[in-house]
Every structure is written in C-alpha cells, then in structure tokens.
Amino acid sequence: MSAGRWKVEHRFASGWADAGWTTDGAPDRFETKKLAEAAIDEFIADTASAFRAGYLAGAYLRRDYRAVKEDEG
Numbered sequence: 001m002s003a004g005r006w007k008v009e010h011r012f013a014s015g016w017a018d019a020g021w022t023t024d025g026a027p028d029r030f031e032t033k034k035l036a037e038a039a040i041d042e043f044i045a046d047t048a049s050a051f052r053a054g055y056l057a058g059a060y061l062r063r064d065y066r067a068v069k070e071d072e073g
Contacts, residue, residue, distance in 0.1 A: 005029045005070040006036040011063075019065065029070060036067035 007029055010019040021028040021039075030036035040062065048059040 005031065006033050006067050007070050008036055008040055009066050009068055011065075016066070016068075030067070033067050040065045040067065 007027070008019040008021055009016045018027070028039070030039065044060055044062045044065070047056060050056045051059040
C-alpha cells in the first residue's frame, strides 16, 4: 500500500470497514482526502436523487461514510 492513498469506509453494524467501492474490478482509491470526500458527497447526492425518483426506500446517510488513509483503519 502506498502512503497518501485514501479509501472510503462505511459504518456497518460491526463498525467501520472498507465500503468496497470498485471500478472495473479494482478497489477505488483516491490521491487526496478531498477527492475521497467529494466522491462520498457525490454518492450521497445520487442516493438522494434515487430516493426522490422512487428507486430507493431512503437516501443513504453521509455520517455513515468517511475517508481514511489506506494504511489506517
């Protein structure tokens, strides 16, 4: 793992763990915390839109996602 790479974690019932986001089968990692946080915000906005359109029972909660350095956790 390279220092300085950021991942997104999700708060599961058992605690914080990698959210499992992937692109083309590879784990999503971000070069900065700001980019990881922006990806979370975009994801939350997308779930809010899906909720309003009737595709989800409820929007996901921002407080259940966080950006952490890949070697933390």
